Amino acid sequence: MIDISGLNSQQHEAVTTISGPSMILAGAGTGKTRVITYRIGHMIDQGIQPEQIVAMTFTNKAAREMKERLISLVGSHGKGIMVGTFHSFCIKILRRFAEEADLDPRFSLAGTSDQLDLVRRSLEEKGWHGLYKPDDILSRISRAKNALLIPETMLEEALQAKFEDEDLSFLKEVYQLYERQLKLNRVIDFDDCILKTALVLRRRSDVLERLQGEYTHFLVDEFQDTNFAQLSILELLAGKLNNICVVGDDDQSIYSWRGAMVETLDRFENIFKGTKLIKLEQNYRCTNVILNAANNVIKNNQGRKDKTLWSKSQSEEYITLTSKRDDGEEARWIAQKCFGLLGQGYRPKDIGILYRANSQARSLETALRERNLVYKVYGGSSFFERKEVRDFLAYFKLSLDPHDRMSFWRVINTPSRGVGLKTLERIEERSKELKISPFEVLVRNEVKLVGKANDAVGQFVKDVQSQSKWPIIHIDDLEKRGGEIIKAFGLEDDIRQKTSHEGAKKRKLESLKKLPEWIKGIGENQVEERGSLNILDLLDQLTLSDDKSGKNDKGPENHISLMTIHASKGLEFPAVFVCGIEDDLLPHKNSIDCPMSVQEERRLFYVAITRAKVKLHLSFARERFSNFQKQDRKPSRFLKELPKTGVVTDTELQSLNHLTSEQDRRERNAKRLSRLRDSIKGGFS
């Protein structure tokens, strides 16, 4: 039996209400995630089988954390619970019911750069190439998919779905072309994981009924960030038994650009009749100083749901607000403070450094490295999206299945084999005519090549065939295949030849060399987790994974965490730095002119503040490198919304004058000095 005596009465009620629909609406740090975890534990105590339970989280990191907490709470049968993101849950369903979902069972998951390639190809088909920006098109298609719209019916359904676009009929056309490309290349994209699952559940009652029988209880964390397509899946799966519990906070809705809508919370109550609404009010995370600041900021938003939020935790610890000359200075200041915190007994993992945009990580990394501090950057440009890694993986996939078009087009002329645009067109034409894969076109010599190109392509075909001949059965085969690919296709020479910058060349060669071992490591993890090796799943995992580092380090992690505010949702740290709090960054320049978007940016600031348990350090720079130019920066408008008490302003900070009286400032400075002395004393003891 799990011990639920430590819960407060509202939490207790939420945990013990296990049948029927319930919605927990509560502010930051009130124990929403804790309620989910304990509720699952309680359900298992009540005899519900772990395999019947599905818990959705928003990020992979949150899923891992919840799984760990569950296992420590209920023991090893916690392993049977389906805890994951919507995407990972859905792709499992699609793999299992591929045929019912009208998918080739060997489909794979396209990463962001694959998606962009396919959009480019779609645009080229119509000669629209150059007229539109592929990433703009992609995000418009993505929004349509999140609203559960498909090209065939989107014009009629757009209005009802409250879907808006600057040019719907144009979007319909590119969306259709893009879908054709996906299908042709036998891939699905991120949004398809959700969309195709919703569609198969809608269209195939046999699939729906089977899943309804297997999964009887649903829990969703961060429900405010659920989009329409995801809500539909919940509606379908949980709609029969109505055992569903969602937790959320409208003030932490920060993913509207991914289709999350405020109305989702209200819609839930309409879909699941008789929803029990539970509110949690006590924050167990932050000191009252921090909570007061957070409340002061967020109260400037309009149309909020009514919530009370208080904390027992009294603190002498002030929030600090610091201004530095530029982003480098800001980063060095943060690194210095981190160093001091470690001296005071804080562990690296107690510290989180948060920012608006991934690009801000760079200067922070430099500064932390200078002080030899252990850190990890979460998110950011993915290791898998790097060219040399994508090339390698394409060869790898081609060796698993030579008819894989997506991979074929990617590598047929990498390294250069004398195959250019014209030859590619001829291959594609032939492939269409004969209804065979482009690789098969080459095998059958259906396209005449001459001289060097002929030799090189002949060798390519032979090499791919000889790799695809032997199956990958054991984990060691992964490494072996990887090594042989690099050798057979001359990937090292390709890098040596194409990279002019020496440093970059070295780095790329080194990461290439590590790839075979790396892919083996991922295979090992998979076998450890589920006892067997499945390569399709392994490739899915690679694309969905949030570990962009390309390292597979195991064991307890103890490092300073660097991440965007978006990625920090649901997490907490004893000490938090929020940096770059400037207009045009937070709120971001693309959002600053639209009041609704500014509100979302304010929620982002609110999320950032409420990640901190005890120490909160805010900072901004007066000058920053952006667009590869020095730019003058202004402190964020949100800083004026901080309370006058509890926030200490750095002496260097002149530009913000809401701290009025001179005496006030002297007092604060005295306090600050004494604390500084303490921290120095601590730092070197």
Place this chain on the structure above:
DNA sequence: GCAAGGCTGATTTTT
């Protein structure tokens, strides 16, 4: 018809 090298414009947030 192909490959190499210069030019330009882009960095919001994630699965």
Place this chain on the structure above:
DNA sequence: TCAGCCTTGC
């Protein structure tokens, strides 16, 4: 800084 795109030379 870097990658995609376009021009030029072979």
